[in-house]
Amino acid sequence: MVAAMGASLNGSDDGRDGDDAAATASDVADKDYDRDLGVIEAITVVTRSCPNGGVTSAAKQALEAIKAGGPETLKEQAYFVLIAIKGWRGERARQVHRSLSRYLDQGTPDKNPSDQAPRDK
Numbered sequence: 001m002v003a004a005m006g007a008s009l010n011g012s013d014d015g016r017d018g019d020d021a022a023a024t025a026s027d028v029a030d031k032d033y034d035r036d037l038g039v040i041e042a043i044t045v046v047t048r049s050c051p052n053g054g055v056t057s058a059a060k061q062a063l064e065a066i067k068a069g070g071p072e073t074l075k076e077q078a079y080f081v082l083i084a085i086k087g088w089r090g091e092r093a094r095q096v097h098r099s100l101s102r103y104l105d106q107g108t109p110d111k112n113p114s115d116q117a118p119r120d121k
Contacts, residue, residue, distance in 0.1 A: 033091040037099040039078050040066070046081060049092050058084040078103055 037045060043066075046059035062077035082100045085093060 033095045035095070036102060037095060039074050039100065039103050042096045042099045042103075043077070043081050045092065045096055046085060046088075050085065050088050052088065055084045055088060075104060 040063070043059050043062050047056050047063070050056050050059070059081050062081050065077050066073050078100050082097065082104065085097060088096075
């Protein structure tokens with residue numbers, strides 16, 4: 001019970017009930033700030049960890065928009081959340097920012113002409 005209370009105080013409560021061993025394993029995984037997060041995971045972390053109520057509200061709205069609009073809305077919502085978290089600081093914030101930025105950069109075409117396929121003449 002103490003681990004669950006501590007998790008909710010630091011904003012990392014994931015809403016799941018479980019034994020102390022499971023909570024401890026989850027806490028350890030949550031501290032791996034070098035790991036890239038998935039888009040939904042990153043936005044969910046914002047809703048649970050960012051201290052700014054306006055930002056957490058924007059992230060919750062982004063999750064709802066993704067539920068309603070499906071995968072086609074992921075990039076747009078990831079971008080909105082990335083813009084919203086610009087003032088959030090700390091290791092978790094850097095992890096979320098990096099994860100969303102890398103996701104958004106995946107779809108950006110490389111502008112180096114030497115990497116493009118040759119054209120037929």
